[in-house]
Amino acid sequence: MKSLRSIGGQLLLSAALLVAAIQGAQADIVSAYGKYVDDKGNIALPENFLLEWVHMGSWAVLEGEKASGLHNVYAPRDVVEYYQKNHEFPDGAMMIKEVRGARGSTHTTGEAFWAQDVAVWFIMVKDTQNRFPDNALWGEGWGWAMYEGKDRTKQVASDYKSDCLGCHVPVQDADWTYVYGYPVLGDEVSKFAPKAEVTPAKAEEKAMADSGIDEAVLKQGEKVFRRCKACHSLEAGKHRTGPSLAGLFGRKAGGAEGYKYSQAMLDSDVVWNAETLDAHLLDVPNFIPGNKMGKVFPAGVKKAEDRKAVIEFLKTQ
Ligand code: HEC
Ligand code: HEC
Known part of the structure; x- marks a missing residue:
């Protein structure tokens, strides 16, 4: 019959072997x-x-x-x-x-x-x-x-x-x-990880810097846009006296859904880009003759740099 002591000894030994085996394996x-x-x-x-x-x-x-x-x-x-x-x-x-x-x-x-x-x-x-x-x-x-x-x-x-x-x-x-x-x-x-240097916001800034548009111009554009705000929202589908200007660039004139345009605007084949927008704001009654904005806001935007600024601002919306 084995003594308790030797059983204990064997247990200790096998435990030690097991640990060694695991360590060895690792x-x-x-x-x-x-x-x-x-x-x-x-x-x-x-x-x-x-x-x-x-x-x-x-x-x-x-x-x-x-x-x-x-x-x-x-x-x-x-x-x-x-x-x-x-x-x-x-x-x-x-x-x-x-x-x-x-x-x-x-x-x-x-x-x-x-x-x-x-x-x-x-x-x-x-x-x-x-x-x-x-x-x-x-x-x-x-x-x-x-x-x-x-x-x-x-x-x-x-x-x-x-x-x-x-x-x-x-x-x-x-x-x-x-x-x-x-x-x-x-x-x-x-x-x-380091704080990413190119965060989405920064990337946008960088893209602007790369395309030569600076922060100051955009600020100015936002200011000019206050003249438009009474009649235009920048939220898609939210129309006031005038249609929402969200997603304006590349859109055909008279193309915002849910707004009741004049026939003149619907019939025009103008597509909104920097050039057409500039022409519209310079001479609102005549660029698209008979459009409703020509009656309610005939003055448009007279200063060239204000037009440029508001156009750049609208591009970012
Ligand atoms: C010019 C700077 C530079 C030097 C010099 C340099 N390392 Fe690195 N090492 C890095 C950077 C940065 C990374 C991860 C990003 C990368 O590869 O651009 C990296 C990654 C590694 C990695 C991949 C594992 C990890 O840490 O992400 C190994 C391995 C490594 N370096 C080993 C070495 C050894 C060995 C030496 C010297 C003989 C050495 N490096 C010298 C900059 C350096
Ligand atoms: C007093 C109201 C009023 C103001 C202020 C006004 N607009 Fe308008 N705008 C209109 C109306 C009304 C129309 C719709 C014209 C139509 O249907 O013939 C319109 C249409 C437009 C369109 C054509 C949109 C489309 O969907 O085709 C653009 C672009 C535009 N406005 C830009 C501007 C900008 C930029 C300003 C500010 C500088 C401005 N408007 C200020 C009333 C206004």
Whole structure:
């Protein structure tokens, strides 16, 4: 008969074995050590990661309006799954950023860019144990390496502090990684994203700046529009003495639904754009002879710059 003590001992032993097995399994699954990292801390470039790993995401780098580079980032599937569960990278996790040139042309989707040859591979390997304190390519919890497209066998970075770290400072809080670019890692990563510089509002501003329309002109236009407000709303379908001016540009004169136009306006073949609107406001009674606005607002807008301003303003509505 076994003593209680030895049963207890066996239980402890099997519990210890179990923990070791789990740890071992986890280490095996995700670790780059022994496989891609040798005992001196040299990091090799894996041969088949394009086929075997998960493509976590891509960055398009623009030069002017064109993409000059496409950066594709890969990690082993287990690393991705571990991050999804634990919101951090496990020891031994490896990531590769493949930097390719880009070429573009007009496609059925628009201006589309596709990848060219590899320029550089950047590699990071997670190290929670400070394994290589004397190796200049290890620090801040990571091993850092770089290969150039022309030679898959020659690691070319010499010191992570000068070669890598400076550019990764903005994501220090995300364990030095640009994880918000990889939605496959889970919703959590978006909390690290910078405040987008191109918010919809800003994009509109930018579009205006690009088309040469400035804020001041629009402000002026809004002011001029006060003269129109008594008779025109900017809400679709809401008519006053005059029809709603929502969606005016590109519309045929007399085209707003639910408004009772004069026959003169219905019969005209004017389409509203900057030119026709300018002519209408300059000479309301005669541009479309017999229209109702010519009777109630014959003065129109006399100053050319006021007309331009109100036209620009209406374009944005
Ligand atoms: C010029 C700035 C710059 C330098 C230098 C730089 N990186 Fe990065 N790195 C980035 C940026 C920005 C990203 C993500 C966006 C992108 O690729 O445009 C990134 C992404 C990465 C990624 C993909 C994982 C992640 O963090 O999102 C790896 C791996 C990487 N860098 C490794 C390195 C290594 C290793 C070095 C040094 C040998 C290095 N980088 C040097 C700016 C830099
Ligand atoms: C006192 C009332 C009144 C004022 C003020 C007025 N309008 Fe009008 N407007 C009308 C009426 C009425 C019509 C309909 C004309 C018709 O059916 O013949 C009209 C029609 C129009 C149309 C044609 C719309 C369409 O659907 O085809 C435009 C464009 C227009 N107005 C612009 C303006 C602008 C811009 C201003 C201010 C600078 C302005 N109006 C001020 C009464 C007014």
